[in-house]
Amino acid sequence: MSFWASPAGKLVILVIGYIIFRGVKRLLGHRWPTGLSVWDLMAPLFLFCALALIPHGAGVVLPWLVIGWMAIGILVTIIQAVQDHEIIYPTFFKTFWRLTDLYWLLGFMVCFLLAIS
Numbered sequence: 846m847s848f849w850a851s852p853a854g855k856l857v858i859l860v861i862g863y864i865i866f867r868g869v870k871r872l873l874g875h876r877w878p879t880g881l882s883v884w885d886l887m888a889p890l891f892l893f894c895a896l897a898l899i900p901h902g903a904g905v906v907l908p909w910l911v912i913g914w915m916a917i918g919i920l921v922t923i924i925q926a927v928q929d930h931e932i933i934y935p936t937f938f939k940t941f942w943r944l945t946d947l948y949w950l951l952g953f954m955v956c957f958l959l960a961i962s
Contacts, residue, residue: 855894
């Protein structure tokens with residue numbers, strides 16, 4: 846049980862999650878939603894694993910990561926409002942979620958590096 850609570854266990858959880866999502870995508874084939882990628886499903890796993898690294902020293906940076914995530918949402922809203930003069934929900938959520946994927950990937954890497962150092 847202690848392995849799954851360690852930082853290495855979190856990496857294994859991410860790899861297993863990615864393999865499961867890829868397997869489901871392959872299993873469903875043409876019934877898989879066209880606008881949905883496997884990375885879209887990985888963002889909650891990155892967030893969960895980053896939160897699970899709090900006892901290992903990542904708690905210092907995690908509030909700043911959440912504030913940055915909120916700032917991304919505000920910036921995407923402002924940019925779409927200025928650029929398109931309206932906010933269309935499907936494009937907003939798709940843009941926001943794709944940026945969330947990248948942001949929490951980097952956020953998890955920062956939390957992981959803090960946890961192992």
